[in-house]
Amino acid sequence: MGKSTIMLTFRLVLFSTLILVSCEDNQKDKSTKNSKDESQGFMPDWVANAGAKEIEFKDSIYYVNDYDAIDDGSELTTEAIQMAIDECHENGGGTVAFKPGVYLTGAVFVKEGINFRIDKGVEIRGSENIEDYTLIDTRVAGIEIKWPAALINVRDQKNVRISGNGLVDGQGKVYWDYYWKLRKEYESKGLRWIVDYDARRPRTFLISNSENVFLKDLNIQKAGFWTVQVLYSKYVTVDGITIRNNIGGHGPSTDGIDIDSSQWILVQNCDIDCNDDNFCLKAGRDWDGLRVDKPTQYVVIKDCIARRGAGLFTIGSETSGDIRHVYVSNIRGIGTSNGLNIKSAMTRGGTVEDIYLENIKMDSVGTFMEVSMNWNPSYSYSKLPKNYDIDSVPDHWRTLLKRVEPASRGIPKFRNISLYNIQVQNAKRAINVNGIDSSLVENITLKDVHIQGKTAGQINYSKNWNLNNVSLDIEDGTQLNINNSKKVEFPDSIYAFN
Numbered sequence: 001m002g003k004s005t006i007m008l009t010f011r012l013v014l015f016s017t018l019i020l021v022s023c024e025d026n027q028k029d030k031s032t033k034n035s036k037d038e039s040q041g042f043m044p045d046w047v048a049n050a051g052a053k054e055i056e057f058k059d060s061i062y063y064v065n066d067y068d069a070i071d072d073g074s075e076l077t078t079e080a081i082q083m084a085i086d087e088c089h090e091n092g093g094g095t096v097a098f099k100p101g102v103y104l105t106g107a108v109f110v111k112e113g114i115n116f117r118i119d120k121g122v123e124i125r126g127s128e129n130i131e132d133y134t135l136i137d138t139r140v141a142g143i144e145i146k147w148p149a150a151l152i153n154v155r156d157q158k159n160v161r162i163s164g165n166g167l168v169d170g171q172g173k174v175y176w177d178y179y180w181k182l183r184k185e186y187e188s189k190g191l192r193w194i195v196d197y198d199a200r201r202p203r204t205f206l207i208s209n210s211e212n213v214f215l216k217d218l219n220i221q222k223a224g225f226w227t228v229q230v231l232y233s234k235y236v237t238v239d240g241i242t243i244r245n246n247i248g249g250h251g252p253s254t255d256g257i258d259i260d261s262s263q264w265i266l267v268q269n270c271d272i273d274c275n276d277d278n279f280c281l282k283a284g285r286d287w288d289g290l291r292v293d294k295p296t297q298y299v300v301i302k303d304c305i306a307r308r309g310a311g312l313f314t315i316g317s318e319t320s321g322d323i324r325h326v327y328v329s330n331i332r333g334i335g336t337s338n339g340l341n342i343k344s345a346m347t348r349g350g351t352v353e354d355i356y357l358e359n360i361k362m363d364s365v366g367t368f369m370e371v372s373m374n375w376n377p378s379y380s381y382s383k384l385p386k387n388y389d390i391d392s393v394p395d396h397w398r399t400l401l402k403r404v405e406p407a408s409r410g411i412p413k414f415r416n417i418s419l420y421n422i423q424v425q426n427a428k429r430a431i432n433v434n435g436i437d438s439s440l441v442e443n444i445t446l447k448d449v450h451i452q453g454k455t456a457g458q459i460n461y462s463k464n465w466n467l468n469n470v471s472l473d474i475e476d477g478t479q480l481n482i483n484n485s486k487k488v489e490f491p492d493s494i495y496a497f498n
Contacts, residue, residue: 041356042420044327051235052236055160062087063099069103073125075104086111088113098122101122104125106134107132116163126172130175133149133202134148136149141197151203152168166218167221172222172251175251182195183195190383192378202225203226205227205229209231216241218241231262236264238266243273246275256278261284270305279311286410289318289319290410301329305332312336316375336366338367340419353414367428368422374434384401418444418445427454445468447467448469460481
């Protein structure tokens, strides 16, 4: 072999070696990058785009007191507050504010370009007379209906801020008592399914069909019904809200924050104590929800506390318009009934998918993962008793009684749900997941999930669970009861018994 041949061979070997080393380094870098990305959890790329954009308001300030608002809570002062709002809006916007005091009011409507400021030392009290809340076209519990307006409303507006460290008291006790009285009467007549709609109660805040709205740094208590509803809206931020509804009783259906057929919503730094779902996503109910067909999507909930309530994070039971692209992170639950709570019914329809939860810590929870496609049948399925005439009942009764056809359209789908870095202590039950024979709960990923509780629970009608570093520390020594499921395996090694 000649010298030139030897040198050529050496260069080829060296070149091949360099390529191999380079490829290995690139693969190592890629592996390291993937590992780093994975260690950061499941955060989707779209998360940074959720929420309202900053708004510049005019410098002018309109004090409601200059419109003869009554500041000692002795009389209704709705008209004066609304006059200040209207004049501010007509003059191109600015700030509407209150001097320290107590203001009793019915429904008021905040308009475009207004910073509605409720400062420390200001208390807004909701009227205890339902007639002081204007009837509006809205959606409640999944159906479009004429219903009393909320205490504070943003409807069909853009660029609004409602903020301040003051107190908004819904004075809901009178409405709670009315509900329980009516429910007792209705249940005896076989009308449990309609009582929530007939017992008209005011929400505290409603943001409806609006865009670029901030709700920030408020203290809210004793909601008559839902506390904050974001409906048919986009680019909304709810930030730094404190809700205390369990004062002077436990109000039925006093949800904390409900995101309803809305998109690009950011909820952060909130602290909720209520008597129903703490943070909840909705998208319509049954025939009417399928007719409207508006999804809830691109929702971020982060850096919050859920205290008493039915769900640290709830989806449903109104799922008809689809709920997807949801990211929930860094939520602490203290005494909340459920952790992840996904609920629907076989007349709801809709798909729940692309749901990510990470960095969740809970103590003294009921069930951490509660999933049902046949939730609360006495409420979920409408049936008119024989002694009623369909032609004589109210319109909203007929809306709920209208059947979904074909029936298969009412079957919901739950899939692609990922949970990462979950720590749960003192749970009554770890997992209770129940699909149905025609719709399995699909593609569940658990990574770095550790649950300590009294009993394991069950998985029924599900498929494709992917486990990575999962442990169940169960006091009573039970293992998950898994039935009617495919590729759902919890090996003995994940159980640690006390």
